[in-house]
Amino acid sequence: MSTTIYIPNDSSAISLGANRVAKAIQQEAAKRGIELNIVRNGSRGLYWLEPLIEVATANGRVAYGPVQVSDVTSLFDANFTQAGSHPLNLGVTEEISYFKKQQRLTFARVGKTDPVSLEDYLANEGYRGLSNALKLPAADIVKAVTDSGLRGRGGAAFPTGIKWNTVLNTPSEQKYIICNADEGDSGTFSDRMVMEGDPFVLIEGMTIAGIAVGATQGFIYLRVEYPHAHIALNTAITKAYAAGYLGDNIQGSGKKFDLEVRLGAGAYVCGEETSLMESLEGKRGLVRFKPPLPAISGLFGKPTVVNNVISLASVPIILDKGGEFYRDFGMGRSRGTLPLQLAGNIKHPGLVEVGFGLTLRELLYEYGGGSASGRPIRAVQVGGPLGAYLPESQFDTPLDYEAFAANWTVLGHGGVVVFDDTVDMAQMAKYSMEFCAVESCGKCTPCRIGSTRGYELLDDIIQGHDLEKNIPLLRSLCDTLLNGSLCALGGMTPYPVLSALNHFPEDFGLSKQKNAA
Amino acid sequence: MSGPGAIQSTVLDVIAALKDKPGALLPILHGIQDALGYIPPESVPEIAKALNLSRAEVHGVISFYHYFRETPPGNTTVHLCRAESCQAMGSLALEAHVKNKLGIDFHETTADGQFSLEPVYCLGNCACSPALQIGDEIYGRVTNASFDEIIATQEESA
Numbered sequence: 239m240s241t242t243i244y245i246p247n248d249s250s251a252i253s254l255g256a257n258r259v260a261k262a263i264q265q266e267a268a269k270r271g272i273e274l275n276i277v278r279n280g281s282r283g284l285y286w287l288e289p290l291i292e293v294a295t296a297n298g299r300v301a302y303g304p305v306q307v308s309d310v311t312s313l314f315d316a317n318f319t320q321a322g323s324h325p326l327n328l329g330v331t332e333e334i335s336y337f338k339k340q341q342r343l344t345f346a347r348v349g350k351t352d353p354v355s356l357e358d359y360l361a362n363e364g365y366r367g368l369s370n371a372l373k374l375p376a377a378d379i380v381k382a383v384t385d386s387g388l389r390g391r392g393g394a395a396f397p398t399g400i401k402w403n404t405v406l407n408t409p410s411e412q413k414y415i416i417c418n419a420d421e422g423d424s425g426t427f428s429d430r431m432v433m434e435g436d437p438f439v440l441i442e443g444m445t446i447a448g449i450a451v452g453a454t455q456g457f458i459y460l461r462v463e464y465p466h467a468h469i470a471l472n473t474a475i476t477k478a479y480a481a482g483y484l485g486d487n488i489q490g491s492g493k494k495f496d497l498e499v500r501l502g503a504g505a506y507v508c509g510e511e512t513s514l515m516e517s518l519e520g521k522r523g524l525v526r527f528k529p530p531l532p533a534i535s536g537l538f539g540k541p542t543v544v545n546n547v548i549s550l551a552s553v554p555i556i557l558d559k560g561g562e563f564y565r566d567f568g569m570g571r572s573r574g575t576l577p578l579q580l581a582g583n584i585k586h587p588g589l590v591e592v593g594f595g596l597t598l599r600e601l602l603y604e605y606g607g608g609s610a611s612g613r614p615i616r617a618v619q620v621g622g623p624l625g626a627y628l629p630e631s632q633f634d635t636p637l638d639y640e641a642f643a644a645n646w647t648v649l650g651h652g653g654v655v656v657f658d659d660t661v662d663m664a665q666m667a668k669y670s671m672e673f674c675a676v677e678s679c680g681k682c683t684p685c686r687i688g689s690t691r692g693y694e695l696l697d698d699i700i701q702g703h704d705l706e707k708n709i710p711l712l713r714s715l716c717d718t719l720l721n722g723s724l725c726a727l728g729g730m731t732p733y734p735v736l737s738a739l740n741h742f743p744e745d746f747g748l749s750k751q752k753n754a755a
Numbered sequence: 756m757s758g759p760g761a762i763q764s765t766v767l768d769v770i771a772a773l774k775d776k777p778g779a780l781l782p783i784l785h786g787i788q789d790a791l792g793y794i795p796p797e798s799v800p801e802i803a804k805a806l807n808l809s810r811a812e813v814h815g816v817i818s819f820y821h822y823f824r825e826t827p828p829g830n831t832t833v834h835l836c837r838a839e840s841c842q843a844m845g846s847l848a849l850e851a852h853v854k855n856k857l858g859i860d861f862h863e864t865t866a867d868g869q870f871s872l873e874p875v876y877c878l879g880n881c882a883c884s885p886a887l888q889i890g891d892e893i894y895g896r897v898t899n900a901s902f903d904e905i906i907a908t909q910e911e912s913a
Contacts, residue, residue, distance in 0.1 A: 250880050253895035285882035424838030424877040462785075462822050463834075463878055465891065500778075501785055504822030506876060520780030520806070522819040538777065581881035582843035588882055610844070619839055623876075655840045655881070666839070673876065679819075 240273035241319045244292040244299065246349070248281035248434050249466040250427070255306060256289040262310040263291070270314060280435020282349035283589025284336055292331055295321045301328040336586060336605060341567060343575050344552045345428075345591045348435035354473045356481055359438040365483065367557030371446045372491045379450035380406055383553060385561030387573025392418055392509075392546030393621065393650035393726075395572075395639045398553075401543060404533035405451040408541040413453035415444050416518070416537060416544045419460040419467070420502050420509040423622025425653035428577040429547035431589055433460070433467035436551070437474035441497060443550035445488065446557055447543055448495040456497040457537075459514050462504055471499050506623075506677040510725045511544040513679060524681045525725045546651070548577060567593035572638045582619075582655035583609045599633040601654065613658040617666075617742065621650025623673055624730035626737035627663065648733065663742035668696035670734040674727060685728025688719045692735065702747050709748065712739070759797075765790045766798040774805045780816055784823055793824045821873075829864040829871040831909050833857070834888040837874045840881035844896075849885050852899045856906065869910070 245260045246252075260276060267274045282301075284290060290303035291313075300321040302313060309326060316324035328334060342348075351358040359365065371379050384399025405413060417440065421429040432440060444456045460468055475497055478484040486494045500518055502508050508517045512526035515537045536542025552574065556564045565573045572594035578601060580587045585607035602608070602615060609615050617627045626647040628635070635641050642649045657666075674689035695712050699705060716732035723729040739746055769786035773779050783802055787794050794817055803810045817823045835853055836846060854860055857870050864871040880886035883895025889905055 249893050250883050250895060253880050253883055253886065253893040283882075288883070421879060422877060425840045425881045426877075427879040427881055430879040463875060463888075500781065502822075503781060503784070503820035504875075505820050517781065518778050520778040520816070521812075522816055579881065581840040582884060587884075623839060653881070655843060657843045661843070666842075669839070669842070677876070 240275045242275045242277060242294040243319065244277050244279045244294070246281045246289060247278035247353070247466070248288075248349075248431065249464070250285055251281050251288040251290070252466070254288050254304065258307050259289050259291065259305050259310065262307045263313075266310050266314050267319075272314075272319060274319065277352050279351065280348045280353050281431060281589075282331060282337060283345070283431060284334065284586070285588045286586050287328065290328075290331075291318075293319060293321050297321075298330045298332060301331040301334065302326045303328060336588070336590075339605075340591050341575050341593050342591045343555050343564065343567070344432070344439070344548060345436075345577060345589065346555070347439065348431055348589075351436065353435050353437055353470055354477065356438065356474075356477045356483075359436075363558065364438055364554075365442055367554035368442050368446055368449075368483070369489070371449055371557050372489060372493065376406055376450050376452065379446060379557065382557055382561045383450070386556045386564040387561075387568070387571070388549060388552055388556065388564065389572070389639065390546055391548035391552070391576070391651065393423070393648070395649070398545060398549050401533055401545070402447065402451050404531065405453070405541045405543050408534050410541050412455070412538075412540045413451060414537045414540055414542040415447045415451070415453045415456040416511075416514065416542055417444055417456065417458040417547055417550055418509060418511060418514055418544055419458050419464075419547050420514060421461060421464070421547070421651070422506040422509045423624075423651050423653050425581045425619065425655035426579050426622060426651045427581075428579050428589060428652065430464055430467055432547055432551050433464065434470050437467075437470045438478065439551045439554055440471070440547055441474055441478050441484065443553035444497060445484065445495045446553050447545065447550060449488075449493050451541075451543055453541075453543065454494045454496060456495060457518055458497070458499045459502060459508070459518060460499050461502045468499060468501065475499070505679075506673075507679045507725070507727055510727065513725070514544065515542065522679070524679050525727075527724070548651075569593070569595035569636065569638050570640055572640070576637065576649070576652050578637065578652045578654055580606050580654050580656070583611055583615075583658045584656040585610050594638045595636050597634050597636050598628065598654070601637065602633065602656065606656065609656060609658045611658045611660075613660065615656055616659040616661055617657045617663060617738075619655045619657070619666075619734065620653070621648040622653050623670065624648075624726060624733055625650050625653070626733040627666065627741065628737070629741040631741075646733070647737070648730070663738040663745040664696065664700050664747075665745075667735045667738040667746075668693060668700065670731055670738075671696055674731040678727060682722070682724040682728060684719045684722040685724070685731075688715055688723075688728065689731060691715060692719070692731070696735075699746055705747055709739075709746070762791060762795055763797075766795070766801055770801060770805045780806060780808070780813070781820075784817060784820075788823060791827075793827050796825055829868050831869065831890050832871040832873060834873050834875040834878070835861075836876070836878050836880070836884075836886045838877040838881075840877075841885040844884035846885035849887075849897060849899065849902065853887075853902060856903065870906075
């Protein structure tokens with residue numbers, strides 16, 4: 239009997255050598271006449287242990303990691319295919335505390351199954367949500383999503399059910415479902431992990447959305463920087479069509495839903511939903527004025543649902559287990575789970591899916607294990623490049639949309655980037671303005687011009703020029719960006735800039751007291 | 756397949772295959788760049804004609820998106836991540852090393868046509884920072900030494 243070995247095909251695992259390890263294991267097994275069944279799974283999200291190889295045993299899957307090509311011979315010598323002991327043996331994967339403490343709902347299958355095997359998907363509770371949805375009137379599907387309390391996981395946290403309801407109630411001969419897979423926020427990778435590690439769950443979520451609101455065409459707008467996700471999605475879509483889970487007559491229901499992946503082209507602003515739709519229409523990604531809302535007049539002027547990958551990938555479990563099941567996780571008005579992404583200077587980077595309510599400090603130390611460098615953590619940027627920097631005094635904030643908003647910080651898409659005490663926060667503020675200048679679509683003046691002026695101003699400030707005049711000018715400029723920009727790119731660039739200035743004035747050549755005035 | 760005739764026929768094939776899709780312009784531009792490595796300026800009038808757009812509109816779209824390029828890249832393109840997570844793990848020093856090693860700045864190609872260097876704002880590899888992409892391959896936890904090794908293998912296989 240051949241042993242089943244799992245070697246991640248996740249792009250981060252590959253970036254650490256997973257493909258080379260897979261090849262070495264195959265060669266060594268052939269040399270020793272050992273029969274192996276190698277499954278290329280997604281990542282469990284324990285990235286400091288990648289490439290993390292698992293061996294199926296009667297007592298569950300046993301993990302080894304991080305495995306390099308040079309470890310392969312000794313792993314075979316230690317009889318790892320029978321879960322033999324070896325310095326890299328981590329024990330049963332699901333007993334590793336980082337993993338065991340999590341509440342994996344949206345990520346239930348990621349790392350566990352063969353991502354592009356429909357059989358695996360079906361054997362692990364896949365397509366149960368769609369099967370329920372096909373028996374329900376459209377309004378009841380929308381109601382289940384509304385009842386679950388699911389809010390947009392892309393960052394804006396708008397209630398998904400309310401958005402769907404608007405599209406459902408806007409009559410039109412053509413409606414669209416768009417999945418915003420332009421995961422451009424630095425420090426985030428949960429969308430990528432789902433698309434590479436469990437693409438069927440996204441396809442199922444979009445199909446349910448289409449049936450719920452009466453849309454027959456879906457687009458996944460995927461960033462070009464994710465070639466592995468592109469392959470996984472297209473493979474899964476082809477299989478879903480072949481098995482009647484997409485197309486003109488979904489599982490014999492008479493319902494139709496078509497799905498296509500479209501690639502972006504390296505523009506951060508295309509993650510903004512109106513810019514994304516312009517891009518899908520084949521234009522420059524210029525942000526549109528709102529209203530009209532996309533739910534009323536979206537892609538090609540038709541009613542359109544635009545949801546993030548994680549939002550849509552959370553829909554199948556809601557339709558499978560009910561809105562109440564999902565709503566029972568979380569705190570306050572933030573219901574369900576949030577897949578957090580720990581990155582930057584952190585000892586244990588990875589994916590942590592838990593109900594809302596964990597504090598940032600617990601995430602950083604109980605999961606993250608402190609900084610990778612061993613130096614004190616000085617600042618943490620939460621919510622992508624437009625998110626505020628939090629100093630140590632704010633680490634006890636619970637991960638909850640409202641608690642973060644109360645601190646003038648944002649939870650966004652759940653990206654958490656850690657910096658140790660070697661960081662220069664004035665340089666980070668300058669980088670934020672530079673990023674905004676590079677990525678601005680150019681439609682509104684505060685963002686287009688303000689970002690460049692902000693970069694120049696910060697350059698002056700860093701050189702110590704005329705702080706008495708330049709600091710108030712920077713604050714005034716941020717006020718203009720904050721209140722006068724058309725979208726979140728210009729409107730939120732002040733978050734990292736001002737939080738850096740307010741919490742770390744010494745990096746800007748100011749004393750703490752003087753800045754407070 | 757580098758002659759002007761071959762380029763022309765590739766462009767026309769891509770246009771013919773994709774022009775009837777809704778919102779066809781980006782798929783066409785990707786198709787051309789996938790085949791040729793860049794979007795030759797002489798393809799712009801052909802695309803404009805097929806989609807009933809002005810040449811200015813097509814050019815405007817090409818220039819809007821960082822990924823599209825109108826000049827041929829080097830044999831291998833290095834995309835170096837400049838975003839925060841990589842900065843937190845020392846990407847500024849890596850960036851200086853890469854530029855020094857290749858002898859070029861961002862958006863430039865080495866004189867021998869071997870390497871192009873482009874910045875990228877996140878590869879989604881933030882749990883393995885600093886990250887970069889060389890050709891189609893993504894690399895994580897890159898050090899100066901590991902960069903030199905990867906580049907040496909690229910040069911050998913070239």
